[in-house]
Amino acid sequence: MSDHELPKTRSGEPRAFFGRRSGKTLHGGQRALVDDLLPQVEIRLEGELDPKTLFPDARRFVIEIGYGGGEHLARKAAEEPETGFIGCEVFTGGIGKMVGAIEAGALANVRLFTDDALKLLTVLPAGSIDAVYLLYPDPWPKTRHHKRRFVSPTTLAELARVIRPGGLFYFATDIEDYANWTLAHIVRAPEFAFNPDAPGSWHLPYPGWQPTRYEQKARREGRMTSFYFRFERSVAEAQP
Template sequence: MSSQKPHHPLNVDGEPRAFFGRRSGKRLHKGQDQLFKELLPELEIALGDEMLDPKVLFPGADRHEIEIGYGGGEHLSLEASRHRDTGYIGCEVFSGGIAKLLQQIDEEELGNIRLYTDDALKLLQKLPEASLDGAFLLYPDPWPKTRHHKRRFISPLTLSELGRTLKPGAPFRFATDIEDYANWTLAHILRAPDFVFAPERARIWHEPYAGWEPTRYEEKARAAGRNISFYLSFRRR
């Protein structure tokens, strides 16, 4: 673990950006607790003063992608098992989600995943320009109350950093079952100079991505009666 002083990203006004989100929930069971103690230190990314080159994290990997807020890790572990020549960075702060992904990494022997357990923006700001081949933000916390919208991950600042770190033409994929958050994201993307939204046809954004497997958050949304999801795909200019 790094002993450096914590780095606090700044918002568009130059003020420290607050980070909101649960870090712990139910107590971890014995096996999960053991993985936290033994496996997580081997995979956890600690930021230092220098830029973090994904090529150093994943020697020999052909591609490098990031998933921000991977939840229980269903999508991330599936992608990592399908594409073992791609290095995946997973960002999540919730201990329960981290534990679930650690179990999948251990059981499936996924050596192409590294984990970051703090605000993903801090990590993005340490990545070199044009160093990522893709990014995912799937079913993020929608913070539905208007006074909480500032807590949403999508903002001019985060899109600026995503645009800086993605290679030209690289995809950024965003999924949600909350129409207001889909509209929020699209409005921000259309104002962001680094991204293009060019769907092949109308309503394609309601069709899951190729090879998509529902996440547990998507299944919970279905159980709650929210049967329409938005699968938005953007490209780095």
Template sequence: MTDHQLPKTRSGEPRAFFGRRSGKKLHGGQQAVFDATLPDLEFKLSGALDPRSLFPKAEKIIVEIGYGGGEHLAVEAGRHPDTGYIGCEVFTGGIGKMVQTIAAENLRNIRLFTDDAFKLLVELPDASLDEVYLLYPDPWPKTRHHKRRFVSPTTLNELARVIRTGGLFHFATDIEDYANWTLAHIVREPQFSFTPGKPGSWHEPYEGWEATRYEQKARREGRLISFYFSFLRQ
């Protein structure tokens, strides 16, 4: 992939995407649902995008970046039918699971973006989102790979631009180093604030929390503590 194909920062510098896009092939039934349903759910970018054009009657617009198998996204969409949800995921297996769930549960308030979420962020208008979720992103644990983490000054700047004043950026991880990394970046971004409440409250799941498959995997592997942050757009 050449620089001109990479998502750009607002200064025009290329930002590389890191991560898998495919895994095991979908089996016949999954592939059939995928092929029949995805075209009606997916949207492509051809320039600036007002998310209200996807959900003209929605009371709120929420984006989930890297929804994995879609467990959290599906539950939230079912609970809040008047909210429009944009799910961003590049991994074919996760997209396939999400498409199946949407079809099975007849969810009509989800649209899918199947490319790097940063490409979407830079095309959204200012203050066009109410909330953004980033749940259990790849921690890229090796020091030399930290530059690949989604949380960075560049992405936080874009998130601050597209989330309205009073909106929220939610971040969850089971990796303490990534939690500390995120807090260190947030304190340098003046448009976000963090008020944790009582000590240790950041270990308590969000209200109505639906555990993702990545959280379930962490528990099986013995990582029993997670961090659930919500940052206020000032």
């Protein structure tokens, strides 16, 4: 198997999530909130999923893959109430924090998917999403684990299919090797264009950016440089 190909499940389907799903046990109040609220906002897949059915009044649709503690997702949802946000996360601690943020902020424009994000991408209609965020994903630093990285030809093909022409794929990391890995995949994907404003501009945070908890931890540990890439879904490549 090539390092650029995703491993498959026993049924032969590609998978893009690896690792643990749970950590510390949720405390009583958080557990009760998850039990009560998660069923109301959780996405259950039953065939093709049109995001318009989740957010009938939304003007835009955005996905965040691996939202961690949910700081970025909750902030963006509060800032853009006219946008429908889908957050993908499998780690129970992150899900618990995001459910709490939904409750605290009365965020009616957020839905959560708690399984492998690739499963969600494959059932979305073509051109149905305006933007996708993949912020500080697990870098899987060991060479033998590189095939577990979320960015791959398989996932990029699905992202290119679901992101509308002119839409954006945001990717941020503090791991230079993963930044190089992602750029190497993007240059092989004609569906996406990388047009930085100036050399090195990819080290500048996105407009309005607020550091996530993970980014703050990285800075404390001495990883002072991040890469904030923005890839545009090419209009020409999206045409038949």
